[in-house]
Amino acid sequence: MGLGAPEIILIIVVVLILFGGKKIPELMKGLGKGVKEFKDAQNGEPSADEKK
Template identity: 55%
Template sequence: MFGLGIPELILILVIALVIFGPKKLPEISKALGKSIKEFRNSTSDITETAKTIKDVSDVAKKLK
């Protein structure tokens, strides 16, 4: 997805463990997951809105 392979992901996980510690890591992971989900939902909504606006614009042009 972001051009990261397994070695990079393992390195990121190890760095996160060192910085935040094992007790805080699950909370941070959960919050990050929720944020990514919200971002995807927002981009999906924006795409749908843009398509709807384009469709309405096309219909308006045909009516003129």
């Protein structure tokens, strides 16, 4: 029981309504940074803040 196309489209529409088109790139950038930091932490690599 996974997500089908109608469910994904509904989620996208709700996100657009809640945040508007201008905030979406900022949210995705923040999410991408969070995922990268999480993966780096799992691999034991120091983050950019720790390298300084």
